[in-house]
Amino acid sequence: MLTEKFTYFAGPVIPEKFLTFVENAKEVSIDIEADGLHHYFARVCLIQLNIADKIYIVDPLENINTAMLFQAIGKKTLILHGGSYDLHLMREDYSFVPEKIFDTMIAAQILGLDKLGLVNLVEKYFKVSLSKGPQKMDWSQRPLLDKMFDYSANDVKYLPQLKNILTKELKEKGRMKWMEENCEKLLLSESFEQHAKDNLDEENWRIKGSHALDRRTLAYLKELWDWREKEAQGANVPVYKIMKNENLIELAVWCATENRPIFSWHLFDKFIKRKIRGEECEKARIRAKKLAPSKWPEKKHPKGSKGGGEVNPIFFDKIKLARDRISAELKMDPAIILTQKVISKIATLQEYDPDILVNKFGLCVWQRDLIENDLIKIFAEEE
Numbered sequence: 001m002l003t004e005k006f007t008y009f010a011g012p013v014i015p016e017k018f019l020t021f022v023e024n025a026k027e028v029s030i031d032i033e034a035d036g037l038h039h040y041f042a043r044v045c046l047i048q049l050n051i052a053d054k055i056y057i058v059d060p061l062e063n064i065n066t067a068m069l070f071q072a073i074g075k076k077t078l079i080l081h082g083g084s085y086d087l088h089l090m091r092e093d094y095s096f097v098p099e100k101i102f103d104t105m106i107a108a109q110i111l112g113l114d115k116l117g118l119v120n121l122v123e124k125y126f127k128v129s130l131s132k133g134p135q136k137m138d139w140s141q142r143p144l145l146d147k148m149f150d151y152s153a154n155d156v157k158y159l160p161q162l163k164n165i166l167t168k169e170l171k172e173k174g175r176m177k178w179m180e181e182n183c184e185k186l187l188l189s190e191s192f193e194q195h196a197k198d199n200l201d202e203e204n205w206r207i208k209g210s211h212a213l214d215r216r217t218l219a220y221l222k223e224l225w226d227w228r229e230k231e232a233q234g235a236n237v238p239v240y241k242i243m244k245n246e247n248l249i250e251l252a253v254w255c256a257t258e259n260r261p262i263f264s265w266h267l268f269d270k271f272i273k274r275k276i277r278g279e280e281c282e283k284a285r286i287r288a289k290k291l292a293p294s295k296w297p298e299k300k301h302p303k304g305s306k307g308g309g310e311v312n313p314i315f316f317d318k319i320k321l322a323r324d325r326i327s328a329e330l331k332m333d334p335a336i337i338l339t340q341k342v343i344s345k346i347a348t349l350q351e352y353d354p355d356i357l358v359n360k361f362g363l364c365v366w367q368r369d370l371i372e373n374d375l376i377k378i379f380a381e382e383e
Contacts, residue, residue, distance in 0.1 A: 003150050004055065004149070004150050004153035004154060004157065005055065006054075006055035006056060006057050006149070006153045007054070007055070007056045007057070008056075008057045008059070008149070009056065009057070009058045009059065009063060010059045010062050010063075011059060011062030011063045011064070012062065012063065012064055013063060013064055013065050014058060014063050014065055014066065014068065014069055018056070019068055019069065019072045020072075021051070022049075022051065022069065022072040022073055022076075023072045025051045025052065025073075025076060026076070026077075027076055027077040027078070027079060027102075027160075028049055028050075028051055028073050028076045028077075028078055028079070029049065029050035029051070029078075029079040029080075029156045029159035029160050029163075030047065030048065030049055030050075030073070030078050030079070030080060030086070030156065031047075031048045031080065031081070031086065031152070031155040031156050031159075032044050032046065032047055032048070032086040032089055032090070033045050033046040033048075033139040033152055033155075034085075034089055034139060035138055035139050035140040036085075036238065037136055037138075037238060038138040038140065038237070038238070039140070039236050039237060039238070040232045040233050040235070040236045040237055040238060040239070041233075041236060042089065043089075043093060043140070044060050044066075044089050044090070044093050044094075045060065045061060045139035045140045046058070046059060046060070046139055046144075046152055047059075047060060047066070047069070048152045048153060048155055048156045049156060050079075050156035050157060050159055050160055053160060055153050055156060055157060057149065057152060057153065060093075061140065061142065066094070067094050067096075070090065070094045070096040071096075073098070074096070074098065074099065075099055076098070076100075077098075077100045077101065077102055078098045078100070078101045078102070079101070079102045079104065079159045079160060079163050080101060080102075080103050080104070080159075081103065081104045081105050081118045081121075081155075081159065081162075082103070082105040082116075082117075082118070083101060083103050083105075083186070084186060087101075087186070087187070097187065098187070100183070101183050101186065101187060102163050102167075102179075102183060103182075103183055103186065104118070104121065104159060104162050104163060104166055105117075105118075106179060106182045106183060106186070107163075107166040107167070107170060107179050108121060108166065109182075109332075109333065109336050110170065110175050110178050110179050110182065110332070110336065111166065111169055111170060111173065111175070112330065112331040112332040112333065112336075118130070118155065118158075119132060121158075121162060122154075122158050122162070125158075125161075125162065125165055126158060126161070128158075130151075130154050131147070131150070131151060131154075133147060133151065134147050134148045134151040134152075135151065177366065178364070178366040181364045181365060181366055182364055185362075185364055204225075205221065205222045205225035205226070206300065207221075207225070207245045207248070207249070208245060209245070209246065209249050210249065211299070211300060213249070213252065213253070213299075214256075214299070215293070215296040215297060215298065215299060216256050216293070216296055217252050217253055217255075217256040218252075218296060218297040218299070219288045219291050219295070219296040219297060220251075220252040220255040220256050220285065220288040220289075221248065221249065221252035222288070222297055223284040223285070223287050223288040224248055224251055224252055224255070224281070224284050224285070224288075225248065226284065227280055227281050227283075227284035228242050228243055228248060230280070231277060231280065242277075243271050243272070247267070247271050250267070251265060251267075251271075255285050255288065255289075261282055261285070262278055262281045262282040262285055263278055263282070309348035309349075309350075310348060311344050311347045311348055312347045312348065313347075315346070315347035315349075315378060315379075316343055316344065316347040318374075318378045319338070319343050319346055319347060319371070319374070319375065319378060320340075320343055322371060322374035322375075322378070323337050323338045323343065323371060326370055326371065326374075330370075337367055337370055337371065338363075338367065338371060342361055342362075342363065345361050346361065346375070349379075351379055352375050352376055352378075352379040354368060354372060
């Protein structure tokens with residue numbers, strides 16, 4: 001049974017009257033449901049909007065003019081929660097990037113709140129318990145269930161009020177500019193600009209744990225990773241439904257130590273199962289086996305551990321200590337100020353350079369300013 005009130009546009013077109021209404025709005029709260037947990041090629045399956053405290057749900061699988069909706073919201077401030085993936089999908093499916101956003105999750109991080117999920121924030125500020133039930137359902141299915149409509153409507157119901165509350169708290173703590181800079185960074189960061197090209201990245205096969213493998217095993221891993229990608233694409237399912245990363249590494253290690261066909265792997269019936277899939281996997285094993293040692297991939301450091309040189313352990317420890325002290329004073333998660341990855345990068349420098357921190361290492365100006373005096377002191381002590 002439906003509990004939330006909303007207007008549902010199921011097609012075939014979004015009414016022009018509504019598009020005009022959107023164009024005249026000052027700000028738009030938005031959330032998107034996609035089918036990435038169920039398909040290899042993720043797509044936008046539902047768009048929820050809260051405009052002037054009224055909820056609208058648009059079905060892009062049924063509407064033919066959804067792109068016009070994004071055109072209508074182009075110059076609005078979009079209110080989202082944890083909007084990185086939604087922004088990516090809007091860019092992928094509709095070539096749309098908003099001009100300005102207010103991400104309530106970012107606001108909660110900068111305020112130093114312990115629990116950042118929308119469910120947690122709604123519970124904290126509105127004393128309402130939201131259901132997580134339909135979160136992982138297949139949003140490409142039709143017809144949608146009542147509980148899916150309720151879940152999707154609740155994703156935007158509280159965003160306008162939540163924005164107002166968090167804005168007030170940010171201003172009280174003098175952190176509003178920090179929030180704005182982080183939101184701008186989300187829109188403009190290189191990682192977001194390049195997200196659409198990730199599947200073409202030649203280094204994507206270097207999954208977690210691969211840095212511990214020798215070059216020969218890496219050769220097997222790379223071929224097996226390619227095999228898994230092709231299988232997932234062909235079946236249009238997420239790669240983990242073919243084989244999880246940890247099992248892929250386990251198989252690569254087995255291939256490198258055992259000179260036997262894939263069908264002999266003791267976990268074949270558990271993780272590969274199908275004969276045809278096994279035959280394609282065996283071809284991948286043979287390709288890796290035939291590679292000359294000169295063609296084996298080079299070993300690399302774990303992602304995020306390199307910063308253009310060797311990490312100075314003295315610098316690393318002192319920077320981390322300074323970061324932790326600042327985070328304790330501000331009552332913020334230390335990673336919001338500097339991640340371990342960034343600390344490692346800074347600790348490779350021979351001297352302090354404020355421009356590198358922002359332009360190369362991707363820090364916001366406010367993050368650099370918080371740690372700058374400590375960094376100047378740390379680098380001066382080692383001269």
